[in-house]
Amino acid sequence: MNDRPSWFNVTSLVLGFSFLYLPIVLLVVYSFNASRLVTVWGGFSTQWYVSLIHNQGILDAAWVTIRVALISATCATILGTLAAVALVRYGRFHGRTLFSGMVYAPLVMPEVITGLSLLLLFVAVGFDRGFWTVVLAHITLSMCFVAVVVQSRLVTFDRSLEEAALDLGCPPGKTFLKITLPLIAPAVVAGWMLAFTLSLDDLVIASFTTGPGATTLPMKIYSQVRLGVTPEINAVCTILIGIVATGVIIASIATKRREVERARAERLAAAAP
Amino acid sequence: MAADKAIGPIRRSFAPWNDPKARPFIEFRNVTKRFGDFTAVDHLSLGIYEREFFALLGPSGCGKTTLMRMIAGFEEPTEGHVLLDGQDLVGVPPYRRPTNMMFQSYALFPHMSVWDNIAFGLKQDKMPKPEIAARVEEMLALVKLGPFARRKPHQLSGGQKQRVALARSLAKKPKVLLLDEPLGALDKKLREETQFELTDLQMKLGMTFIIVTHDQEEAMTVADRIAVMDHGKIVQVATPAEIYELPNSRYVADFIGDINLIEGRLAPAAGNGARLECAGTGATVETSQPVEAAPGSEAWFAIRPEKVTIGLEPPADPTKNALKGTVWDIGYLGDVSIYHVRLATGATVKATIANRTRLVERPITWEDEVWLSWSRDGGVVLTR
Numbered sequence: 001m002n003d004r005p006s007w008f009n010v011t012s013l014v015l016g017f018s019f020l021y022l023p024i025v026l027l028v029v030y031s032f033n034a035s036r037l038v039t040v041w042g043g044f045s046t047q048w049y050v051s052l053i054h055n056q057g058i059l060d061a062a063w064v065t066i067r068v069a070l071i072s073a074t075c076a077t078i079l080g081t082l083a084a085v086a087l088v089r090y091g092r093f094h095g096r097t098l099f100s101g102m103v104y105a106p107l108v109m110p111e112v113i114t115g116l117s118l119l120l121l122f123v124a125v126g127f128d129r130g131f132w133t134v135v136l137a138h139i140t141l142s143m144c145f146v147a148v149v150v151q152s153r154l155v156t157f158d159r160s161l162e163e164a165a166l167d168l169g170c171p172p173g174k175t176f177l178k179i180t181l182p183l184i185a186p187a188v189v190a191g192w193m194l195a196f197t198l199s200l201d202d203l204v205i206a207s208f209t210t211g212p213g214a215t216t217l218p219m220k221i222y223s224q225v226r227l228g229v230t231p232e233i234n235a236v237c238t239i240l241i242g243i244v245a246t247g248v249i250i251a252s253i254a255t256k257r258r259e260v261e262r263a264r265a266e267r268l269a270a271a272a273p
Numbered sequence: 274m275a276a277d278k279a280i281g282p283i284r285r286s287f288a289p290w291n292d293p294k295a296r297p298f299i300e301f302r303n304v305t306k307r308f309g310d311f312t313a314v315d316h317l318s319l320g321i322y323e324r325e326f327f328a329l330l331g332p333s334g335c336g337k338t339t340l341m342r343m344i345a346g347f348e349e350p351t352e353g354h355v356l357l358d359g360q361d362l363v364g365v366p367p368y369r370r371p372t373n374m375m376f377q378s379y380a381l382f383p384h385m386s387v388w389d390n391i392a393f394g395l396k397q398d399k400m401p402k403p404e405i406a407a408r409v410e411e412m413l414a415l416v417k418l419g420p421f422a423r424r425k426p427h428q429l430s431g432g433q434k435q436r437v438a439l440a441r442s443l444a445k446k447p448k449v450l451l452l453d454e455p456l457g458a459l460d461k462k463l464r465e466e467t468q469f470e471l472t473d474l475q476m477k478l479g480m481t482f483i484i485v486t487h488d489q490e491e492a493m494t495v496a497d498r499i500a501v502m503d504h505g506k507i508v509q510v511a512t513p514a515e516i517y518e519l520p521n522s523r524y525v526a527d528f529i530g531d532i533n534l535i536e537g538r539l540a541p542a543a544g545n546g547a548r549l550e551c552a553g554t555g556a557t558v559e560t561s562q563p564v565e566a567a568p569g570s571e572a573w574f575a576i577r578p579e580k581v582t583i584g585l586e587p588p589a590d591p592t593k594n595a596l597k598g599t600v601w602d603i604g605y606l607g608d609v610s611i612y613h614v615r616l617a618t619g620a621t622v623k624a625t626i627a628n629r630t631r632l633v634e635r636p637i638t639w640e641d642e643v644w645l646s647w648s649r650d651g652g653v654v655l656t657r
Contacts, residue, residue, distance in 0.1 A: 158380065163347055167367050167368070168394030171368050182384045269427070269433070
C-alpha cells in the first residue's frame with residue numbers, strides 16, 4: 001500500500017464532498033449576509049437571526065413542528081418496538097409474512113400516496129384535520145423505520161439472556177422490561193431519533209394531512225420560498241442544521257468513547273487469571 | 274481435610290438406583306418431543322435420584338439438551354410426563370419451577386454487575402434485602418469472586434464469567450441444578466480443575482446436579498451415573514465404570530474411550546460366560562460376562578487397548594483369547610505407547626503399553642510378528 005493518496009483518489013474525494021456539502025455551506029454562509037439580496041454578498045451580519053426572533057409566524061411553525069415530532073416519534077417508537085419484537089420473537093405465527101410485509105410497506109411507498117390515502121381516510125371518517133392528523137400521519141410514516149432499526153438489534157440478541165431471567169423466576173413481562181429493553185435501548189433510542197428527524201423535515205405528508213392552525217416549519221419555509229428566498233430562511237435552516245449536526249456529533253462521540261472503554265476493560269479482564 | 278475424608282465413604286455407598294424402594298426425584302415417563310418432522314426425544318423413560326450427579330452424554334443432536342430444557346421448562350413434551358418429586362411439571366412455566374440452569378453461553382446480564390447478576394433471582398422471590406445481601410456474599414465466597422462483585426461481565430475473564438454463572442444459578446438453592454455444557458468455553462487445564470470443584474460443590478450442597486455434555490471425559494469425571502444418548506433414545510444408563518468396562522452396545526463402547534471391535538459368531542458357551550468364533554482368524558474368544566443371544570448369531574468382541582498384552586512369544590494356549598499379527602504403527606505419547614497391530618484379516622487391533630522405563634530401544638518394533646492376548650475378564654461380547 002502506498003502511503004500517499006493518488007491524484008485520482010484526491011479528486012474523487014473533493015468532487016464527492018463538494019457535491020454533498022457545497023449547497024449547505026453556501027446556505028450557511030449566506031445566512032450571515034448583510035445584504036437583503038440572496039445572491040449578492042454584502043458583508044458579515046447576524047441581523048437575520050435577530051429578525052427571526054421577532055418573526056412570530058416562523059416561531060409558531062417551529063413550535064408546532066417540535067411538538068409534532070416529539071409526540072409522533074415517541075408513539076412511533078413504542079409501536080415500532082412492539083412490532084419488531086412480535087416479528088422476531090413469536091416465530092412463525094399465522095400471517096407473519098403478511099404482517100412483516102405490511103409493516104415495511106410505508107418504507108417504499110411514495111410519500112404522495114401515503115399522504116393522499118391518509119387524507120382520504122381522515123375525510124371519510126370525518127376527522128377534523130389539524131395538529132393531531134399530522135401527528136397520526138407521522139406515526140404511520142416513522143414506526144416502520146423504528147421497527148427496522150430495532151429488529152436488526154433483536155436478531156443478534158442472545159435469547160438465553162431472556163431464558164436465564166425466566167429460569168431465575170422472572171415472569172415474561174418483567175423480563176422484557178428488566179432484561180430485553182435495557183439491552184436493546186441503543187436501537188430504540190436510535191429509532192426514536194430517526195423518527196424525530198423524519199417528522200421534523202417532512203413536507204409532503206404534512207401538507208396533505210394538516211389543517212388550519214397547524215403549519216409545520218417545512219411547510220412555512222416552502223410557502224415563503226415561493227414568494228422569494230429571504231436571508232431569514234437561510235438563518236432558520238442554519239439553526240436546523242446546527243441542531244442536527246450537534247446531535248449526530250454528540251451521539252458518535254458517546255458511542256466511540258463507550259467502545260474504547262469496553263475494549264480496554266476486556267483487555268484487562270483477559271489478562272486476569 | 275477432615276471434611277474431605279468424609280466424602281469417600283458417602284461416594285462409595287451412594288447408589289439409590291440399586292435400591293428398589295428408592296423413588297426417583299426426577300422422572301421422565303415415556304416422553305416424546307417433536308419439532309415439526311424431527312423427533313428430538315423418542316419415547317424416553319428415565320429416573321434421576323435426589324443428590325445424584327447425573328450426566329446426559331451424546332453427540333450433538335442426540336436430544337440431550339432438549340431433555341434438559343424440558344426439566345427447566347423451556348420446552349414442553351409432545352407426549353408423556355416429566356415429574357419432579359412426584360409432581361407433574363408439564364404446563365408449569367419456567368419461572369415457577371424449583372430448578373435453575375447454568376447456560377452454555379453463561380447468559381450473564383451484561384448491564385448488571387456481578388453482584389446484581391447473583392441477586393437477580395433472589396429479588397424475584399421478594400426476599401428481604403439483608404438476606405439477599407447475605408446470600409450474595411455467601412455465593413461470592415463460594416466461587417471465590419468477592420473482590421469482583423462490582424465488575425460488569427465484560428470486565429471478567431472466561432473462567433470468572435463461568436463462576437459468576439454458577440453462583441447465580443446456585444443462589445436460589447434450587448432443588449435441581451441444570452448445567453448445559455458448563456465448561457465448554459474453558460481451556461483444558463481450567464476445565465479439569467473446575468470439574469473437581471463441581472463434584473466437591475455438589476457434595477457440599479447436597480443438591481441434584483444434571484449436566485449435559487458431549488465430552489465423555491467430563492462426564493466420567495463428575496457424574497455418579499451417565500446416560501449415553503443417541504437419536505433421542507437412551508442407549509445405556511450406568512455408572513462411569515460400568516459404562517467403560519461393560520458397555521451394552523457397540524455405540525456406547527465406541528463413544529466412550531478407545532476400543533477394539535472384532536467381529537465373529539457366538540458359539541455354545543463352556544460353563545459361565547460367552548464364547549465367540551472370530552471371523553477369518555480361526556481364533557476363539559472366551560469372556561467371563563455371559564450374553565443373552567442364541568449361538569450362531571452375529572456378535573462383536575470388544576476390548577480396550579490397555580487390556581491387550583503384546584508379546585513376541587505365543588501365549589500358553591494360542592487358540593484361546595489370542596491373536597497373531599504384525600506391528601503396523603507405533604504411537605508414542607510419552608506416558609504410553611499405542612501399538613497398531615494388523616491381523617491376517619486386514620483388521621487393526623490397538624494395544625496400549627505403559628512406558629515404565631525410558632524408551633531408548635523398543636523391545637517390539639515396526640513389522641515385528643507379535644501375539645496379542647488378554648484375560649477372560651479383559652473384554653466383553655456385544656450383540657448389538
